[in-house]
Amino acid sequence: MKTPSSPQIPLRAVFMRGGTSRALFFRAEDLPEAGPTRDSMILAAMGSPDPNKRQLDGMGAGTSSTSKIAIIAKSSRDDADIDYTFGQVSIDAPVISYKGNCGNISSAVGPYAVEEGLVKTTGDQAIVRIHNTNTGKIIVATFALQDGLPMVDGDFALDGVGGTHAPIALSFLEPGGSSTGKTLPTGKASELLETDGFGAIEVSLIDVSNPIACVRASDLGLTGRESPAGITASDGLLDRIETLRISAAVRMGICSREEAQTSVRNLPQIAIVSPPTNDDSANINIVVRMISTGQAHASSPITGGMCLAATMRLTGSVAHQIARHNSVTDQPLTIAHPSGTLVLDADITGTTADDFTVNSVTVFRSARRLMQGEVMVPRHRISGDA
Numbered sequence: 001m002k003t004p005s006s007p008q009i010p011l012r013a014v015f016m017r018g019g020t021s022r023a024l025f026f027r028a029e030d031l032p033e034a035g036p037t038r039d040s041m042i043l044a045a046m047g048s049p050d051p052n053k054r055q056l057d058g059m060g061a062g063t064s065s066t067s068k069i070a071i072i073a074k075s076s077r078d079d080a081d082i083d084y085t086f087g088q089v090s091i092d093a094p095v096i097s098y099k100g101n102c103g104n105i106s107s108a109v110g111p112y113a114v115e116e117g118l119v120k121t122t123g124d125q126a127i128v129r130i131h132n133t134n135t136g137k138i139i140v141a142t143f144a145l146q147d148g149l150p151m152v153d154g155d156f157a158l159d160g161v162g163g164t165h166a167p168i169a170l171s172f173l174e175p176g177g178s179s180t181g182k183t184l185p186t187g188k189a190s191e192l193l194e195t196d197g198f199g200a201i202e203v204s205l206i207d208v209s210n211p212i213a214c215v216r217a218s219d220l221g222l223t224g225r226e227s228p229a230g231i232t233a234s235d236g237l238l239d240r241i242e243t244l245r246i247s248a249a250v251r252m253g254i255c256s257r258e259e260a261q262t263s264v265r266n267l268p269q270i271a272i273v274s275p276p277t278n279d280d281s282a283n284i285n286i287v288v289r290m291i292s293t294g295q296a297h298a299s300s301p302i303t304g305g306m307c308l309a310a311t312m313r314l315t316g317s318v319a320h321q322i323a324r325h326n327s328v329t330d331q332p333l334t335i336a337h338p339s340g341t342l343v344l345d346a347d348i349t350g351t352t353a354d355d356f357t358v359n360s361v362t363v364f365r366s367a368r369r370l371m372q373g374e375v376m377v378p379r380h381r382i383s384g385d386a
Contacts, residue, residue: 014112025070037384082113098134110141128141189314204317213268228298286336344363
């Protein structure tokens with residue numbers, strides 16, 4: 001006789017805010033090996049797929065910024081303390097994309113690792129070396145400690161997040177070619193891309209931390225000042241932008257057209273750029289509206305912002321053509337987005353497609369553990385469960 005089993009399985013998890021995103025954090029040891037069983041557990045925990053796009057039956061919140069997961073383990077690499085795998089969970093499809101990384105969630109990995117006892121610290125500062133398994137790149141997180149734990153209180157204000165918090169410095173080392181193996185996947189600063197929604201338009205296809213397709217707002221019939229809600233409400237606009245993303249994914253060699261339409265729905269991010277005006281602060285270099293996972297982003301994904309910052313320094317790129325350039329080239333770059341600004345420090349060698357090298361990009365974020373315990377996974381949702 002079959003032994004009765006509980007209808008739900010408790011799974012140890014921590015709910016973290018990282019930057020302007022949230023994610024469920026899991027210990028790798030608590031999950032099955034990578035594959036359908038593991039993915040089905042994560043999808044059930046997040047409440048996906050939900051045809052209503054609300055994820056009411058799980059921990060997701062119906063937006064690309066809040067439908068993310070992180071899987072953490074001690075690293076076997078000599079140059080890293082932690083292995084971190086990022087997953088972008090589709091809201092309305094049974095898909096988790098492990099291609100690419102999330103800079104916002106990356107900011108929560110160091111504090112999580114210290115709080116979990118995975119990294120030993122002394123003194124009043126932690127330096128955590130993070131190996132992002134999605135990209136094979138190293139991220140160094142530096143943050144203050146209080147009584148051996150990550151400091152929470154501070155005077156750092158992050159646009160898009162209420163209040164002030166303790167800052168976290170994230171340095172992405174040698175971030176070029178994160179998904180494609182090349183900073184310039186096509187070898188060009190800009191080119192014409194044929195799309196079903198807009199015809200042939202000029203784009204810059206760049207891969208730094210995460211790949212982006214950078215396009216002028218005016219070429220999409222936009223001012224570049226539209227709100228995320230306005231972009232979403234514009235009849236058919238996001239669907240037309242999706243055809244741009246699919247064409248860019250194929251051109252960059254990220255995946256096939258079929259995969260871009262089904263399983264790889266988060267790459268590349270679309271950076272819709274416009275120049276700053278006299279109404280903008282003098283420190284603004286460029287204005288962006290980012291499209292991530294088919295949604296108009298409320299701010300700017302960190303990895304997409306880093307890629308855009310690098311693109312501004314590439315002669316001939318769409319971003320370089322319209323950006324307001326600093327009088328001193330090594331000054332930080334400021335990107336204006338719907339929720340405020342994003343300031344990045346990019347260490348770049350060369351300025352043309354022939355010699356363009358991104359050594360590192362540093363950004364400041366904040367993060368906080370929101371909840372810890374167990375997330376309940378309905379047993380019937382688990383693929384292959386007996």
